Amino acid sequence: MIRSDINPFDSESGNRYLAFREMRGVAPAHEVDGGQLFIVRQKAVEEGLKSVGSFVGSFGDIGQAAEEDTIMAAIPEPRHGKIRKLFNSALAYNHASQVEPFVRRYAAGRIDDTLACATRDGEVEIMETYARRIPSAVIAEVLGIPNDRIDDFARWSDEVLVLQGEEDRVNEPIWSLHPEFTRYIEEQIQMRVDSEDPPNDMITRLLQVEVEGERLSQRAVLTQSMFLIIAGNETTRNLIGNVIRRLAEDPSRYQQVREDRSLVPTLVEETLRVDSPVQLLARTCTQDVEIDGVQIKKGDRVLHSLASANRDESVYSDPEEFRLDRPKPRDHVAFGAGPHICPGAFLARMETEVAVETLLDRVAEMALAPGYVWDPNPVFWALGPRTLRVILTPA
Template sequence: MDFDPLVAKATSPEMAELRSRCPVSHTSAGRWFLASYDAVLAATQDVELFHGTMREKGVVVPAEERLLSEIPEPRHGQVRRIINSAIAAHRLRTIEPMCRRLCEELLDDLRARDGVVDLYPAYISPVPNNVIAHLLGAPPQDYPLWAKWSDEVLEGTYPTLNRTDRGEGFAGAHPEFCAYIDAIVADRRANPRDDFPTRMLDRELDGRPLTDLEARTQLLFLFVAGNATTRHLFSSIMHRLAADPELFATLRADRSLVPAMVEECLRLDPPVRVLFREASADAEWRGHEIAHGDKVDFGLESANRDEGRFECPHDLRLDRPEPKAHLAFGGGPHVCPGATLARMEARVAVETLLDKVVSMHIPAGEELEGSTVWWIGGGPEHLPVVIEWATAAEPVG
């Protein structure tokens, strides 16, 4: 087929046709694309056949340098248990107060500014960056540095080729970022703390602790994933709040609706539009002959707007049944391990904003642009707004 679903909008008539008539298609680029909710959900559950990788064919990555998303089973499950134990829900309860204080401080600083303000650098970006820095044991003042490095990783050739023009592997491709993470690992080896890196280093894999290289690789994965994806979720949420005064007023009057709004933004604007997978063996799957090594792309954005699964799929609805039924975090055994953290950060950021802001709007004539990385979804990377601030005496919902 000539139509390329990888870059098409999920709202287009062509994508709707694909979802209903050809949910598993072989594209002109020689890749498989899964467009429907049922196909994507089934594929996320088949972790033996489909393993995660963005690498181009022929690119070999040493086992210790494979990111969590590209480690095949059964090793994936072993590494995942280490990460899950370090960011378990009960541990996140200690992070929520820190996140709320941060949101309050950022908004108080923003209140002192006059005229149009850009929410992206002032509020959207600092919240997830500071929270993931806190979780991963990095000094908060360093977040602009490693956030910049994280973007360079996503925008460069390392995810697909395991190298850049600077060198091979993460150490060669991004030596400064590599040295930064290695320093955290070395420090926790010498000076253990009650934090994520120490807990990760204390756990065992196949009866032994993680090597420094394995620890570096998974910290890299968490630095990049915990920063970029949550930031784009925040941007989607804030954009919709600024563009829809009625939605803003509804949420301000009833805070119990905030979690539903977060889930709808995840469904409509998933921070990752497509999950990249590779077939681990020859297989007949849903009536199609898929060969070992074939690239298979899971269309999360398309699945989340499947007319056969969601009523009025392109509308934001706060009363939608099963609000978490979307696939923004993937699905199956390899669902995103940071989903609980991202949901908490988004909820707190919205609640705090509603406490301090009566309304906000985007000035007329502003042109908003999304990420320069085509498979990244979510909201714009520039969000100028005019804010009407609440007074201390105003009641809130």
């Protein structure tokens, strides 16, 4: 196995894409600090993510936590498939077309507030006033939780992610990390359990849906609900922020998309590829396996680099270039691959497209604020702006 000195957890490394390219040119997998295997070529990443019987989505000890305390991505097959069916059955009620009217109303209100918060010169920190709030509101709507807690959702999500990054807490159930967050979701679950006529929302459906005569326990509903809130907040917030940054850094691109709204989906997909909001997926190998010629042993910790795979020169022409004319714009692995692909991808796409369309409707021109310096999200596996100061000219 080839050893590399690159630190894949360094979210502020301006050289990582160059390093990824060099690594791809040498081998599909490299050993990095800590002994993890860093997978860099798209073929190898796809093979690994599709080999769901050979990997579990966790860096914790395999099988240490009870199933009801384990987020869906970390439950091994074949149980993962059954739990995912329950989850998908509940999520299916919230098809994008059903949630979209709410998202459009909410985004319109948030862009009004964003413009109102701008200085006389039109400068505003758009992550706080716009990009950060939309995912929290959508998750609250889907789960059936009052939207007066959306600021708490964003705060709780950030705090849990910081705690999860501590090495000595990697095996802890998600609900044990944040008592305030856990208590609130437990109250929401209990309210539905006690009600003779519970609301028709996702928490209720997670409690009631059956697959092969089996239901989720209340503890499992707690775990999966908290995971949905955290994952939906973090990844979609980063995606919206990355798209806005791509538009603001090139005012001519903003005008191009504003004049041709059919480019919005391609804009979102190209941002997913070039600025993957989830940079890597951690897996633990559950049995000896070969991926793209690389021998991986049971117990090995594996990092599938979505960021590297999405810039693989063997797959894309001009992979480092941001292009709105790229053929097959959805041909990327930003949401993963195979049976465990992100179940909320349709929501993330819809939220981001609506956020962009609302911005285009209400803002005639947008540019980065003078002196703005890239301020990245500190979460090691994510990519997105923590803050993003822009100049807005109302339409």
